[in-house]
Amino acid sequence: MKPVVVLGFYGATLDAASGPRRWDRWRPTVDLGRHEDLLIQRLELIHQPEHGGPAEQVALDFRSVSPDTEVRLHPLRIKNPWDFEEVYGALLDFAGRYAFAPEREDYLVHITTGTHVAQICLFLLTESRRFPGRLLQGSPPRRQGQGNVGSYSIIDLDLSRYDLLRRRFATEHAEGSSYLKAGIPTRNEAFNGLIDRLEAVAMASRSPILLLGPTGAGKTHLARRLYELKKSRLQVEGAYVEVNCATLKGDQAMSTLFGHVKGSFTGALKDRPGLLQAADQGLLFLDEIGDLGLDEQAMLLRALEEGRFLPLGADRAVESAFQLVAGTNVDLPRAVQAGRFREDLLHRIDLWTFHLPALKERLEDLEPNLDYELLRFETKHGRRVSFAPEARRLFLKFATGPEAQWPGNFRELSGTVERLATLARRGSIDRAAVEEEIAARRQAWQGRAPSGDLLERVLGDQAELDPFDRAQLAHVVQVVAESGSLAEAGRRLYAVSRQKKKSLNDSDRLKKYLTSMGLSYELIHARKNS
């Protein structure tokens, strides 16, 4: 057991007493020395210099009831003990000077005495580990004024030690994560992990959050849920403001975001506050932030760093404290290289970055999302719709099978469900409707040429290729880049010969082809996002 050291204030109200009758009273500091089950090695008693006399009396009385305790007095000048800043500063300095040795001594921070401000400061300093100890709270005996000993409790702010509280926090965290997922029981581990992290970050921080991911992956949806979660936890008071930067063009962009004053340009007939101001104390979601103009980027950076900005034509800055959530599907570092995006702004918003995976990267979540979309349809249209069992199997086989592309991600899935549900007869989606939708999807996806960009990225400054080879290679590279393994890519690329059992080893065949082109599976995956 490490020796116990108590730090606390001389209580000018509760500890102060003179004459023999002082022993009848409950004096919180002296009381600490009277507990049979608490042995204090040292008491560090902080007091105002003018209270030196009474504090010395407390020290004497303490030694009398606890001769094993060394009492040290620390005169500390605090002009106004009700001034938060001054008290906090004085205690912070004290903590800085004090030679804490938590490996050898067990510190208890006594919060029964001192002004409420002092108690709050002690709490904060203990919570932030500037005082590396636990809190000590005394309480008076049931019958006061008879010299009886009170009681005490030791409070460890490391809440993980409190099983009940820990379970409550775990439940709250799980509820938060589930809320962000709109209650959809998603199965993809990477996605679930991402949401758990996002929940933790969003609850602990007001810093910008950057959501990356392809269009339709659910960025807007997530930003809105994030706001609602923070609102339910009383972390934001203001509004949720959402804008797609791709829709902001020219002068209107500045004015829409930052507002203007009457007469600042032709047509500015009255003051307009702007979206940043509308999001004060709330959450601002800037989707497609990569499309924001350079001037607007500069203004946004200032608003983020200083909490203030200048509306068009205004000569006084306005203030707005909002949490920024930015969304994009473009590669921002490349946009920086190309001079289309400010590097400083990127660094400012690239603090908490979350990559939302495409639907195709988490096909195991398609089924729960399908149910969610059906439920949503029901809520929206007041009609309950479900798949006929065979139709459901058929749809899921296609939607999660090797053919599945889902370039429009969850938005595309949502549209598909909406079409199926709308055309459903008597609330049932049948096999014919599903077959029709599958055909429509196939057609939509067939036209998707592999992007020339991907091939360029993967090949780098490799030797030139004939158009004949380029077309084939582009498709192969696209499939490899989309696949989770070489074997998966092999199965898809040699689907026909596979069925005829002509080829025994698709992976090997593909690997040889890639090698002949100076490529490999690893290389393609390394370069596909570069």
Next chain:
Amino acid sequence: MSELIIDGSEGEGGGQILRSALALSLATGRPFVMERIRARRKKPGLLRQHLTSVLAAKEIGHATVDGAELGSSRLHFAPSTVTHGDRHFSIGTAGSTSLVLQTILPPLLNVPGRSRISIEGGTHNPLAPAWTFLERAFFPLLSRMGAQVGGRLVRPGFYPAGGGRVELEIEGGALRPLELLEQGAIEERRAEAWFANLPVTIAQRELETLGRGLELGPSERHIVEVEAAGPGNVLFLSLYTRTSTEVFSACGERGVSSEQVARRVEKEARRWLEAQVPVGEHLADQLLLPLALAGGGTFRTVAPSLHTLTNAKVIERFLPVKTHFITEAPDRCRVDLRPA
């Protein structure tokens, strides 16, 4: 020597069994392990006052100790040799100096040499032998057994402030058995009401009530104002007989009237007088250990308390002796301690 294993929750189950075991272990050199220390108490395990006794015993017996920590429910204690010397101990929470003394005094009694010991803490506590009782009733009997014990109250200490101080000189020697069977004729009665930092009327009312109850004359009543760290009050009745002395006392407490304090003393004194025995309940408790160390002895007392019975049991674990409690009347008992 083989190690004894003692269940600390047996019998009286509090600090007494621990203090007796420490004293006996020191006196016999026999190590022990005590388990379930104060297991059935509200705050189980070692409290500060017990820890002070353990550490004091460790010091005089140069013992190896394991588990001497606050809240510990298991203690291992292995003494080497007990040595005399000048020592100072202090006990917190205004705990009783007598309890520390109970632990370290017996083993010093039959070791040749001289000790000067000072102890700080409470000297007159409600639930422990009062210093004045030890000084007037107990120490003279020890001297009669062959060990010289002289004490001085430097400053009384009362609950809750504590801050008292006692000093002792102990000269150890071979202890001889004691025989104390008859209550001698009373030669002097002395009632004293001590008070510190309190109104004198408290002492006056106590003496008035006690004086009326026992028909004490004015020369037998004494009001004594003492210096102490905090408020305090204690009422004594010392009865000096031809053969020995008994002291009965009660402490003034908040919420207990002076009359009640006086009646407590009167009740205890009457019990002793009516039993016609030389040794009262608390003195019996103190005497068992020195008798055991002397190898035997006998005295007559009132019906033994749970404390005394627990003590006798612990003694029999450490020493080859047997204590016989022979009830002679409902509140009259002859205690014979003999080699087993």
